[in-house]
Amino acid sequence: MLARVQAPEGEGRDILDAATREVIGRAPEQTAADLDDAIARAKAAQPAWEARGHAERAELLLKVADAIDTNAEGLARLLSREQGKPLNGPNARFELGACSAWLRTAATTPLEPEVLVDDGQVHAELHYRAIGVVGAISPWNWPLMITIWQVAPSLRMGNTVVTKPSEYTPLSVLALISVMNEVLPADVLIGISGGREIGARLSSHPDIDKVMFTGSTATGRKIVEASAGNLARLTLEMGGNDAGIVLPGVDAAAIAQDLFWGAFINTGQTCAALKRLYVHDSVYDEVVDALKAVAEQTPMGPGLDEANVLGPLQNKQQFDIVNRLVEDAKANGGRVVTGGAPASDLGELFYPITLVADVTDGMAIVDEEQFGPTLPIIRYTDVEDAIANANRLDVGLGASVWGDRDQARTVAARIQAGTVWINSHGGVHPMIPFGGVKGSGYGLEFGVEGLKSVAVPQIING
Numbered sequence: 001m002l003a004r005v006q007a008p009e010g011e012g013r014d015i016l017d018a019a020t021r022e023v024i025g026r027a028p029e030q031t032a033a034d035l036d037d038a039i040a041r042a043k044a045a046q047p048a049w050e051a052r053g054h055a056e057r058a059e060l061l062l063k064v065a066d067a068i069d070t071n072a073e074g075l076a077r078l079l080s081r082e083q084g085k086p087l088n089g090p091n092a093r094f095e096l097g098a099c100s101a102w103l104r105t106a107a108t109t110p111l112e113p114e115v116l117v118d119d120g121q122v123h124a125e126l127h128y129r130a131i132g133v134v135g136a137i138s139p140w141n142w143p144l145m146i147t148i149w150q151v152a153p154s155l156r157m158g159n160t161v162v163t164k165p166s167e168y169t170p171l172s173v174l175a176l177i178s179v180m181n182e183v184l185p186a187d188v189l190i191g192i193s194g195g196r197e198i199g200a201r202l203s204s205h206p207d208i209d210k211v212m213f214t215g216s217t218a219t220g221r222k223i224v225e226a227s228a229g230n231l232a233r234l235t236l237e238m239g240g241n242d243a244g245i246v247l248p249g250v251d252a253a254a255i256a257q258d259l260f261w262g263a264f265i266n267t268g269q270t271c272a273a274l275k276r277l278y279v280h281d282s283v284y285d286e287v288v289d290a291l292k293a294v295a296e297q298t299p300m301g302p303g304l305d306e307a308n309v310l311g312p313l314q315n316k317q318q319f320d321i322v323n324r325l326v327e328d329a330k331a332n333g334g335r336v337v338t339g340g341a342p343a344s345d346l347g348e349l350f351y352p353i354t355l356v357a358d359v360t361d362g363m364a365i366v367d368e369e370q371f372g373p374t375l376p377i378i379r380y381t382d383v384e385d386a387i388a389n390a391n392r393l394d395v396g397l398g399a400s401v402w403g404d405r406d407q408a409r410t411v412a413a414r415i416q417a418g419t420v421w422i423n424s425h426g427g428v429h430p431m432i433p434f435g436g437v438k439g440s441g442y443g444l445e446f447g448v449e450g451l452k453s454v455a456v457p458q459i460i461n462g
């Protein structure tokens with residue numbers, strides 16, 4: 001079983017183990033002609049896939065989920081090496097579990113036609129039909145789970161999909177697709193390995209009807225521009241800089257674990273991670289100390305070591321961003337509570353959990369998305385200031401408020417973000433819609449709304 005989830009052999013680009021920097025495989029570099037051929041095949045396969053109907057597609061997708069479960073350990077090990085995330089903790093094995101869970105929900109969630117008017121004279125219904133060929137473009141942080149988030153609802157609704165993984169994490173996604181394609185009919189799901197140019201060509205191709213994109217805001221803007229040409233519908237899940245607000249009166253020790261994982265799930269490389277923490281003056285020191293205690297007890301190291309739950313940065317570019325932001329904070333008066341310099345003893349891309357206290361809005365570590373294992377902790381005295389600062393940036397993916405539930409809900413209603421969690425941060429659920437506001441994108445994934453977003457509405461009147 002495991003043989004077929006090994007990295008593909010042959011020509012291509014070396015892919016390194018994120019922790020050890022050993023070559024683990026070679027990613028094929030596919031050409032524009034390969035992409036055009038893939039889109040043509042997906043387009044040809046789409047009508048027959050749609051014609052199978054919901055029940056048959058659901059049955060096949062449930063079998064795909066079973067195949068992923070059967071291959072989960074092999075896929076998790078490849079993911080762990082390529083992406084860097086440890087097997088344990090909310091990491092590689094957890095990601096594989098999410099893949100099959102999301103597939104099963106996308107397969108089985110009902111989406112019935114709605115009767116809009118039925119007054120004896122007019123009978124009008126709203127149905128949801130397949131769009132056509134979906135282009136799915138994914139990032140390197142949760143490469144398998146995000147691919148499934150894009151692909152599963154698209155297939156369920158009768159679309160075919162051409163999917164392009166990040167150039168940083170192609171091997172695990174191609175392995176996942178090969179497992180899925182042992183169940184699916186030919187050309188319903190096609191993986192294409194390549195860089196930014198292939199992503200650009202996919203999103204602008206005239207035969208692409210919908211683009212599901214997860215990645216940076218800068219790339220998302222280019223996809224919006226490309227959509228002027230092919231009028232592809234878009235779902236854009238982009239960067240964030242999620243604020244957390246800790247209200248007075250919290251029990252710091254009781255919330256420390258949840259705060260920690262809200263910020264540092266996947267070693268901080270998570271779109272909806274807690275990226276700037278506003279803590280009321282009355283509990284500031286306790287919260288900082290409690291977070292420090294958790295950080296210093298949480299093991300970091302190579303992902304295949306069962307003891308570790310934190311790993312390296314996935315790539316040098318992201319490592320350099322984290323290092324730059326911490327150095328800038330230090331130079332501008334930030335107080336490093338723990339961490340603060342590369343963990344070179346662990347390997348080239350390891351950076352320790354770094355808590356930076358006594359920072360303020362306007363500093364780069366607060367204003368820019370770090371997407372890694374560092375958290376700025378900002379002191380406030382008036383919750384109005386914390387709310388204003390939370391809303392100050394031009395992104396709005398997630399946010400959280402910590403404290404008395406009723407007070408927290410009142411604050412939550414005033415935060416500009418697609419999701420506001422109360423006393424937790426970042427948890428997603430296959431039936432709860434997820435999406436951003438402002439520069440974090442538009443469109444919703446998951447649940448019934450997610451199915452609608454990969455379909456076109458059609459009115460049957462009469």
Ligand code: NAD
Pocket residue numbers: 137138139140141142164165166167194195196197198199200201203214215216217218219220222223236237238239240270271272369371397436440
């Ligand atoms: P990225 O935008 O650099 O790359 C994402 C994907 O887009 C890759 O597959 C890349 O090859 C492709 N791409 C690059 N240029 C393109 C173009 N011109 N046209 C089409 N595709 C193109 O992002 P990344 O560095 O891989 O991911 C990190 C970012 O993603 C962070 O900002 C993070 O917050 C965000 N993210 C958001 C979510 C979410 O759900 N909102 C989830 C994960 C990551």
